Amino acid sequence: TGSLCALFTILKNISAKDILIAQDASRKNSILSNLNQVLFAGEPKQCDFNLLMELDDNVSTARNQRLSFIMSCSNVSTLVGLLGTFAGLSITIGSIGNLLSSPSDVGGDNASNTLNMIVTMVASLSEPLKGMNTAFVSSIYGVVCAILLTSQSVFVRSSYSLVSTEIKKLKIISNRSNNKQRSLRVESETLVEFKELFKAFFDNYLTVENLRTQDEEKKRVMLSDSFVTLQNRLLDNSAKLEQLSTLIDGYLVSNNENTKKLVDGVITITSRLSEGNTLLADNNARLEAMSTIQNIIDKKNDSIMTSVDKCYQESLSHGKTINDIAAGSADISHTLDGLRKEMDEDMNNVHLALSDLSATDKKIIANTKEISA
Structure with a gap:
């Protein structure tokens, strides 16, 4: 709408400029409020200064209204792009939140649940990508529309300036005509000096106006470039966006292939885990059997230690008896000394055997721990 208004205004201003240059009273123009039919109706064509002032005011009012409408359209397009950006971001954030909040039902030995979860995650990525696409497209649309409307407003302002320039020229011509029709009067030196100053001012004004017109023309050319x-x-x-779309398609294809490979790997890992569970069950059974054997060995060790303690107590009692008998007979004492030495050697052998048995038990316990690990 803003672009159509700008183009319509530029065409109307060009037509109004042609009417003012040709001083055509037959044509109609909404920019001039059809005042040209009144201004240029007489013969010879003389313009009323008051009508020219009213025409200048009407053109200024129309210029302000049209420029305000075009800039409002530019602001609305920017706002639409901003709203589209926020909408795209909200879609992206909402889809990511749904993806993160979706429950996971993956079991320890069930590969189908894992596959379903992976497929669901890959399918859910399309929603964030759609949201980002909406945000970028709306932003580009808003910015491009705002730039186009702003550039068109510059052209509209320039076209109004051309019309205003022609109206000012008509004012000057009308003012000169009115001055020529005045009666002769005695002019003072001050008035003559004032006329010369005004003429110099008018010449400077025309020079500045020409320079401004040339500068606007240069700016128009620069803006067009x-x-x-x-x-x-x-x-x-646009070409880069097409390349990006192609890259995204390739990424999705490679992602699907990687997903298939990942699913195959998960199935392989699941089978290996099942085999590991079987091996762990066998190891647990062996550990239970070895624990039973260890309990039996401990019981035997306890019984042996009890027997050894009992033998040791009996040897002590026998030694006491032998000492009592030794007090009565030296020969018996000598014999008993020999027996005592033999018993000590037997006890040492028994203790050595127990030490070896304890070392063997420790080795069995260590092996059991290694198997458990």
């Missing part, structure tokens, strides 16, 4: 450059950049960005 900038607009062409912007179009080229937009075309380049």
